[in-house]
């Protein structure tokens with residue numbers, strides 16, 4: 001197979017510009033590679049070959065003529081998580097409920113990606129309705145970690161992360177509610193960023209928890225992430241929570257000097273709270289940033305310990321209402337054997353949703369019930385404000401916060417699926433950024449026993465530029481992105 | 494025997510007259526093919542998000558100001574969760590804890606001429622649900638299947654909740670009528686009870702006269718006219734009274750009113766009521782309304798009915814009857830105002846008299862109305878000028894009006910065609926009257942003998958002879974003078 005697939009998106013575009021590579025031939029190569037590797041990886045729920053070749057022809061024509069290109073990512077193959085609408089394609093959310101649902105409209109991000117000339121190669125696998133950390137709850141089966149096929153790629157954007165790590169796509173769009181971009185990015189050795197809440201329109205993303213969900217890039221390099229983020233950001237009148245903020249050119253800020261920059265490390269997510277290789281990786285990063293002239297200091301964020309329990313009240317509460325529209329009446333799974341109207345709704349949902357989704361709907365319904373609302377939902381909202389406040393206080397002094405993305409490297413398929421609480425705890429360091437609405441990047445920071453690990457950089461609201469710049473500096477230490485993961489080395493040289 | 498006093502509060506749902514729905518840009522038009530006015534947002538498609546209609550917000554503020562409410566600078570949309578096939582998202586977006594308007598009131602005028610103030614607890618905004626059409630039966634029970642029509646889903650409503658200040662079915666009706674008029678006046682609601690653009694639920698409880706604590710209340714639904722509002726409340730008062738007197742207890746429940754039998758039946762008991770699990774809708778930011786915005790809406794607020802009626806009587810000199818008719822007939826009132834605006838010198842009381850009287854009657858006769866009135870404003874103004882300057886008689890004016898409606902000719906053209914204006918001088922009328930007197934010597938004798946009413950007969954003859962152009966009072970004067978003189 002072609003050796004062009006391990007290139008970064010930015011490198012690929014250079015090849016297109018010089019016409020050493022044609023978009024169409026790369027697309028053809030990538031579908032060949034996808035088809036060869038899917039039996040091992042299961043990253044995709046569907047391929048969009050027709051759309052891809054149409055876009056490829058258009059972009060080749062533009063490159064041939066030397067026309068003004070629609071974006072710096074024109075012609076780059078991208079995968080899209082299967083909870084983001086592409087008009088005319090299925091949006092299944094990997095649920096029996098929506099297994100035949102065809103989206104009637106494009107998500108705003110889809111529109112932007114298509115207008116930018118990117119080539120959509122397919123929809124990627126996720127935990128059912130993005131509820132999970134491993135893709136194990138998908139009706140399409142578990143995706144596999146390209147570095148060790150016995151392990152999970154993480155989740156819920158596990159298919160997205162695997163597709164980029166295994167060079168089945170140069171870029172991916174995922175969604176992140178409690179770490180669903182960053183955790184799989186860390187497990188698969190790629191870059192993933194959850195933007196500031198409101199940065200990217202949620203219109204056309206099937207909602208899990210509306211106040212926490214953000215769409216973001218999963219890429220091979222920080223530069224690619226910056227380029228893709230520039231394309232998908234911006235105010236959107238279709239999403240009332242979208243922020244009307246200027247979008248800087250993030251890619252232009254990469255490589256800026258970080259001398260004198262103050263970085264905080266929370267004590268709560270170090271030492272015994274995390275595994276030894278990850279603690280070591282964190283130490284290495286501290287040493288590196290100091291060597292670049294940054295000032296790195298240990299701090300304490302007391303409210304961090306409440307983040308996971310608070311999240312598991314707020315997210316299910318919102319989900320319980322967001323998923324109420326799936327009643328079998330207008331679309332989706334309908335149970336036709338039910339005798340009454342209420343039974344039809346109950347049975348359609350009972351059979352359409354998997355266990356983890358039901359668990360969260362039940363929790364969410366409970367915490368919103370009269371008599372429990374104040375003790376759970378309202379209190380959780382107060383704690384959320386506290387977490388936000390603690391972060392904002394830190395940002396008075398520090399420009400960014402550095403911490404592990406996950407406490408451990410990727411776990412084995414089946415290892416945690418019957419132990420939801422230990423699965424939930426894997427999100428301990430990713431959840432706080434969602435609770436506070438802050439931008440957070442995961443960047444590869446090393447390998448342990450053949451498994452990649454990642455570090456996370458959290459920034460001030462709408463300061464993705466600093467986060468990406470810090471990530472870019474760290475990334476140069478490892479230059480991970482050209483590597484062929486061990487699980488698929490026989491397929492790609 | 495214990496005398497009971499009814500304690501009544503009314504919840505009114507008013508459909509806002511916006512062109513588009515509350516959270517999408519679909520049409521709010523009544524009727525239409527089922528599901529023609531729908532889109533991914535109001536169908537609750539995966540990935541669709543609500544976008545608030547700012548005109549609806551403006552209308553809610555307008556209603557709030559007209560009902561003397563405090564407009565809230567911050568209000569919050571919440572999700573009201575329940576499952577039903579006419580509710581596409583599985584929740585209704587509604588305001589719960591923080592509504593847009595609080596603490597208002599509405600003054601109603603009772604039949605004895607006194608005024609009573611009814612408190613308005615709150616006004617909140619919400620979206621309507623769709624409707625189910627059952628096949629093979631009236632209701633879902635017994636039907637073979639049901640269709641879902643979501644044209645109405647997402648149509649903007651305001652719910653206006655009164656304080657329990659109402660003490661009789663009649664007061665309730667007057668409250669509702671006054672409210673309807675105000676909502677129509679400020680232009681935020683059609684106020685059509687039959688089409689359902691205005692709906693009322695009545696909360697009724699009883700307490701022994703002279704006591705303060707409220708009794709257990711019931712909520713009566715399915716009221717679709719002013720008359721049925723009055724009847725439903727009275728039937729509920731009768732039912733509760735009989736129940737209490739026979740030793741029973743009123744239980745808190747929702748009841749359905751049936752107009753054919755004029756009775757209410759149980760819809761659901763309190764125990765069956767839903768736990769709606771309200772919480773702030775995370776897809777919508779809190780609704781922030783600035784004082785500037787409120788002030789801007791205030792400037793668009795028209796004069797309200799009560800104030801206008803008083804002004805019409807006190808400043809324009811209209812009779813109470815004419816002022817009342819004008820205030821209740823909005824198109825006529827607009828026409829009246831338009832004529833006044835363009836002709837400030839016009840005789841206002843005469844104008845009101847003619848609009849309320851002959852012009853209104855002639856329009857009705859022709860199956861027309863004051864909206865899109867076929868009589869140009871300028872023509873009405875010149876008709877009034879001809880009348881008040883004595884160029885034409887009232888009788889002539891009356892004769893012109895149907896022509897003005899049919900042919901849209903100006904009164905001046907009609908006057909020219911009729912052979913000239915009113916004959917109002919004795920030089921011209923004298924010879925004609927002399928001739929009539931000569932022709933009717935017996936009548937002249939009667940008048941001479943004191944039967945002055947007989948002059949009316951002679952005037953009819955004069956009118957005939959002049960084609961109705963003689964000035965009536967002058968004719969009478971001249972006849973009497975000539976006969977007795």
Ligand SMILES: [Zn+2]
Pocket residue numbers: 514517518519530531532533534535536647
């Ligand atoms: Zn719509």
